[in-house]
Amino acid sequence: MAPIGRRLSPLFNEREANDKRTKLYYIINGIKREKRLKPPTERQMAQRLKLGLASSFAGHLKEIVVIGYATQKKIPVTPGNRAVRQILNEAITGEYPDYRIDYPKVEISEGHLNMVFDLEMVISEGGKINIKWDDDLDSLNRYSRTDDDVHFFIYNATTSTGHNFKYAAKRLDFQVEIQCPVFEKEDVLHYWLFLASAVHKRYVSGSVYLLK
Numbered sequence: 001m002a003p004i005g006r007r008l009s010p011l012f013n014e015r016e017a018n019d020k021r022t023k024l025y026y027i028i029n030g031i032k033r034e035k036r037l038k039p040p041t042e043r044q045m046a047q048r049l050k051l052g053l054a055s056s057f058a059g060h061l062k063e064i065v066v067i068g069y070a071t072q073k074k075i076p077v078t079p080g081n082r083a084v085r086q087i088l089n090e091a092i093t094g095e096y097p098d099y100r101i102d103y104p105k106v107e108i109s110e111g112h113l114n115m116v117f118d119l120e121m122v123i124s125e126g127g128k129i130n131i132k133w134d135d136d137l138d139s140l141n142r143y144s145r146t147d148d149d150v151h152f153f154i155y156n157a158t159t160s161t162g163h164n165f166k167y168a169a170k171r172l173d174f175q176v177e178i179q180c181p182v183f184e185k186e187d188v189l190h191y192w193l194f195l196a197s198a199v200h201k202r203y204v205s206g207s208v209y210l211l212k
Contacts, residue, residue: 057087068083113195118134131175132175143200147172163181
């Protein structure tokens with residue numbers, strides 16, 4: 001938005017004339033808004049830095065969180081915004097200005113679907129990822145089914161790239177094999193897995209962070 005001008009209010013002419021802080025006026029939805037050209041406080045800068053860090057990382061998740069954070073009815077919040085909020089509130093550590101993301105605390109999905117258990121991940125030298133799990137298919141809750149989809153996500157923190165493996169397997173498969181994208185030996189990779197209903201898009205499990 002471009003400023004539409006600099007001027008003094010006729011009602012507070014004397015006070016504003018003595019105010020050393022310059023004022024700019026903007027039109028937002030037909031309403032005049034005032035913005036003081038005042039340097040942000042350290043607290044404001046810290047919050048902006050946190051928000052920028054959370055938003056930047058969430059940008060790599062945008063395809064996968066459409067599934068993992070499927071917006072519930074009557075909640076006007078996008079999946080991307082829900083992911084940003086979770087990262088901002090729970091996964092950013094450190095002190096200003098040295099903030100960082102604690103990746104194991106990042107959740108790329110949220111819901112009540114049963115999660116599989118006893119997850120094991122093995123990565124071969126050729127870059128193939130084999131994940132196995134266990135489950136009690138006879139004790140699933142009312143949201144869960146044996147044909148729930150397994151979704152997998154890899155984030156390369158060294159190159160700042162995300163790799164989605166949506167619909168990689170079914171709950172009842174008890175395993176999945178994925179060809180990992182090309183990466184260098186020294187690259188730092190992070191892995192997440194979650195399940196989502198093949199029938200009802202709003203039925204999703206929480207995510208699990210998998211250690212290499």
